Amino acid sequence: DGLRLATQLKNMDTLRNTPILMLVDEHETHLMLKGLDLGINDYLVVPIDYNEMTARVKTQIRRKRYQEALKSNYQQSISMAITDPLTGLYNRRYLDAHLTNLVNQSIQNHKPLSMLILDMDHFKQVNDTYGHDVGDEVLKQLSQIIIKSVRSSDLAARIGGEEFVVLLPETNRNAAYDLADRIRANIASTPFTINHPEKEIMKTVSVGVSEINQQGDTPADLVKRADKGLYQAKNSGRNKVL
Secondary structure, three states: OHHHHHHHHHOOOOOOOOOOEEEEOOOOHHHHHHHHHHOOOEEEEOOOOHHHHHHHHHHHHHHHHHHHHHHHHHHHHHHHHHEOOOOOOEOHHHHHHHHHHHHHHHHHOOOOEEEEEEEEOOHHHHHHHHOHHHHHHHHHHHHHHHHHHOOOOOEEEEEEOOEEEEEEEOOOHHHHHHHHHHHHHHHHHOOEEOOOOOOEEOOOEEEEEEEOOOOOOOHHHHHHHHHHHHHHHHHOOOOOEO
16 A cells, blocks of 8 residues: 555665655545655645645755755865865775774784884975976876775875875785885876876885884884884885885
8 A cells, every 4th residue: 555655665775865746535544644744845735726736846846956055055064174185085084983993902802903104205296397287187196096006994194285195994914015016116107197298297105104012002003113114115216126
């Protein structure tokens, strides 16, 4: 029957918010009340007046569109709060909020956790030579290489400028080093397409790697060791993983 159908529609994720109008006879007040209690949005008494039906349907459509617009704006606001607008990766705020939890989970569950800090070598030269628009193009392409290289369970974030972080749950330092070196080699061998007469440029990255120490390590310790590795990679000639 109609009420059972309405109940099934309201229990389906894809149709839960679809407006439903119920048709009832004038004497079926108990059905009308039951329908409204089940979540039916509105009702019409038969015989149907065409103008009334048109007005009620339009009202439900307007309300549905307004709700969808609010939901879209809300989701967009959340997305803007946690993602980097240029690359689409998570931002530093999101990384900082989740790093402590991931470190604590790793220690409590006795599972490895590794971190990569990547920094593009001589990125300032790109901006100085070709302009910031080209620099943005390069960073976008770099982020795509990172995204394609990591798992869905990993957390990739841009933490500022040309610096990126990747958190690798349940990954020891050796496996993290191998991944970092594959990313480094991929970037070094991939031409970056730019909107400039030169068409393409080659760039490299330096990477620092660290693994959580199960003996009372902190998020700051994990970051400090990865940052130290990055510093050493930069000072020893760049395009390296340390």
